[in-house]
Amino acid sequence: MSEHKPAFETRTIHAGAAPDPATNARVTPIYQTASYVFDDVDHAASLFGLQAFGNIYTRIMNPTNAVLESRIADLEGGTAALAVASGHAAQFLVFHTLLSPGDKFLASKKLYGGSINQFGNSFKSFGWEVIWVDSDDPQNFDRAFVPGVKAIFVESIANPGGVVTDLDPIGAIAKKHHVPLIVDNTLATPYLVRPFEHGANIVVHSATKFLGGHGNSIGGLIVDGGNFDWLADDKFTQLSKPNPSYAGLELGKTFGNISFAIAARVLGLRDLGPSLAPFNAFLILTGIETLALRIERHTANALAVARHLQGHAKVAWVSYAGLEGDKYHGLQQKYAPKGAGAVFTFGLKGGYDAGVGLVKNVKLFSHLANIGDVRSLIIHPASTTHKQLTPAQRAAAGAGDDVVRLSVGIENVVDIIADLDQALAAL
Numbered sequence: 001m002s003e004h005k006p007a008f009e010t011r012t013i014h015a016g017a018a019p020d021p022a023t024n025a026r027v028t029p030i031y032q033t034a035s036y037v038f039d040d041v042d043h044a045a046s047l048f049g050l051q052a053f054g055n056i057y058t059r060i061m062n063p064t065n066a067v068l069e070s071r072i073a074d075l076e077g078g079t080a081a082l083a084v085a086s087g088h089a090a091q092f093l094v095f096h097t098l099l100s101p102g103d104k105f106l107a108s109k110k111l112y113g114g115s116i117n118q119f120g121n122s123f124k125s126f127g128w129e130v131i132w133v134d135s136d137d138p139q140n141f142d143r144a145f146v147p148g149v150k151a152i153f154v155e156s157i158a159n160p161g162g163v164v165t166d167l168d169p170i171g172a173i174a175k176k177h178h179v180p181l182i183v184d185n186t187l188a189t190p191y192l193v194r195p196f197e198h199g200a201n202i203v204v205h206s207a208t209k210f211l212g213g214h215g216n217s218i219g220g221l222i223v224d225g226g227n228f229d230w231l232a233d234d235k236f237t238q239l240s241k242p243n244p245s246y247a248g249l250e251l252g253k254t255f256g257n258i259s260f261a262i263a264a265r266v267l268g269l270r271d272l273g274p275s276l277a278p279f280n281a282f283l284i285l286t287g288i289e290t291l292a293l294r295i296e297r298h299t300a301n302a303l304a305v306a307r308h309l310q311g312h313a314k315v316a317w318v319s320y321a322g323l324e325g326d327k328y329h330g331l332q333q334k335y336a337p338k339g340a341g342a343v344f345t346f347g348l349k350g351g352y353d354a355g356v357g358l359v360k361n362v363k364l365f366s367h368l369a370n371i372g373d374v375r376s377l378i379i380h381p382a383s384t385t386h387k388q389l390t391p392a393q394r395a396a397a398g399a400g401d402d403v404v405r406l407s408v409g410i411e412n413v414v415d416i417i418a419d420l421d422q423a424l425a426a427l
């Protein structure tokens, strides 16, 4: 065997998959089963004791999901992955694996609106406290450290503003304090940004977005970078202490550089239960096969639309890191040299009313709360996704009253621009 490592595009199609051993089916089948027959009593006992890897019950593992897990681990450059029911479930299981009641974590203020709710409100019931940090100055993360902080969470390209995060210095700060850096790579995908090459220890995805790519299934992924020492101190007790539900097994010691992914599966997924249906795993796998082609077109279209809007009389500003002169253009060239993705915001001179009017007037664009679809999507965050936030939180998250967010699809860009032009003209 040669040492040749296939390129990214090739791995989006082949990584983790092989013809089905039982049937020779070329495409990964949907293993639509709840459970799996044990070879014998000893086999069953070794599976339950984690002495052997194998299938027990689809809440915890499934062969279709396993192909998706191997593929995303390969594409991100991690050691192992876990597929779960949604992006939010992925975040929940990551923090469940890391934190105990009373623990804290730092998170960028520039996040998906749903993550701001999850971290700021729902996580309180678990006794986990988020400390918000303005990520534009990475040193703010260092300044925000207090006892009990056990993780840092950022988005590589932040929703909704098309902001690019300066990962290297944030990774260095995480390392200095010996806490994992968790990067939500949903908007970038591993085609555009490589978080593990910039200090990340855990990557999460909403596979609902560009990975699945067709707006047809909810799913989430957790990728273990295999590059964090969970046993260096006693901060991460799920990994470092004997586990009472596995007869005192020490997960960190036993599973080494895949122990985070294992713990998220055998504690988090087993006990909290947000498993991904194998049918959704199949659709997400199929989506990933065209990831590189789609993202190329998505980013080329987005850049053309952003340039067009920049010159439009009714547009006050455009925030897209792909534009020369944009505040984040330098960071985009460093971290996302192939392009700034397809999600960005712009401001309308007519403010809140113009934002509401624009989403009423578009015809090709769909007005909905999603991103990362082959279809072009539009939303006015202040009246929808970010409505539950305070005006100050909205402004900090880049979702003020005049802001419109686009997720530019892969239709012909002439049609995309024509639709925005007619909708703006009718304001």
Ligand SMILES: *Cc1c(COP(=O)(O)O)cnc(C)c1O
Pocket: 086, 087, 088, 089, 112, 114, 115, 155, 159, 184, 186, 187, 205, 206, 207, 208, 209, 218, 219, 220, 371
């Ligand atoms: C959509 C999204 C999430 C949440 O994912 P779901 O699959 O909707 O649960 C998290 N982070 C980002 C950046 C997202 O866009």
